[in-house]
Amino acid sequence: MRLIQRGPTPNCLNNVNPRENWHNFTNSQCYDLLCAALFAEQQGICVYCEQKIHLDNKNCHIEHLQPRSRDQSRSFDYLNLALSCNHATHCGHYKDNQWHKNFFIPPYDPEINGLFRYNLDGKMISSGKDDEKANFMIECLGLNDEKLQKKRYKIIKVMLDYLKIKMDSEIIAFLQKNFIEPDNDNLLPNFPSLARSVLRSIQA
Numbered sequence: 734m735r736l737i738q739r740g741p742t743p744n745c746l747n748n749v750n751p752r753e754n755w756h757n758f759t760n761s762q763c764y765d766l767l768c769a770a771l772f773a774e775q776q777g778i779c780v781y782c783e784q785k786i787h788l789d790n791k792n793c794h795i796e797h798l799q800p801r802s803r804d805q806s807r808s809f810d811y812l813n814l815a816l817s818c819n820h821a822t823h824c825g826h827y828k829d830n831q832w833h834k835n836f837f838i839p840p841y842d843p844e845i846n847g848l849f850r851y852n853l854d855g856k857m858i859s860s861g862k863d864d865e866k867a868n869f870m871i872e873c874l875g876l877n878d879e880k881l882q883k884k885r886y887k888i889i890k891v892m893l894d895y896l897k898i899k900m901d902s903e904i905i906a907f908l909q910k911n912f913i914e915p916d917n918d919n920l921l922p923n924f925p926s927l928a929r930s931v932l933r934s935i936q937a
């Protein structure tokens with residue numbers, strides 16, 4: 734997870750009846766507009782696991798950071814919405830109704846910065862900044878799901894293989910451009926926070 738700069742609320746949301754049924758709303762044009770706005774803010778990756786999402790393939794959904802079951806009045810609060818991947822074993826669908834007012838850190842809260850780090854086997858762990866919050870987030874979002882961890886391990890391995898060939902400023906710039914930075918469409922690659930942590934650890 735990484736800090737996301739939130740943009741203004743899309744206009745269409747101001748016209749939605751706060752008592753509108755959420756499932757009906759997901760078939761509306763406004764829902765599609767919100768998806769597009771959140772996709773741009775999140776630079777094309779899942780708010781939680783940081784894997785690429787694709788609006789066309791419908792492999793994502795709008796997620797309530799604070800579940801609707803906890804506070805119905807925030808159903809259409811733009812700040813409470815985010816785009817999550819659709820995997821069943823981690824992220825939004827896995828989280829479901831889990832939430833905690835002290836330990837759930839929304840991705841627009843600067844407190845999310847530096848909360849996590851990664852082992853070389855791809856496991857996500859607390860950085861030590863706040864173990865209770867970091868561990869709650871990892872648990873409730875399933876961020877150490879086996880498949881997810883394996884995918885992160887693959888990225889680490891590829892990066893370390895490049896660095897084994899040569900560890901100079903040219904390779905580091907190459908890794909930065911391909912594994913961390915957004916492309917020409919301002920879309921990020923998979924797992925940029927992980928890649929940043931790998932580069933930081935080898936430069937330390």
Ligand SMILES: [Zn+2]
Pocket residue numbers: 779780781782783784817818819820823824825
């Ligand atoms: Zn995800």
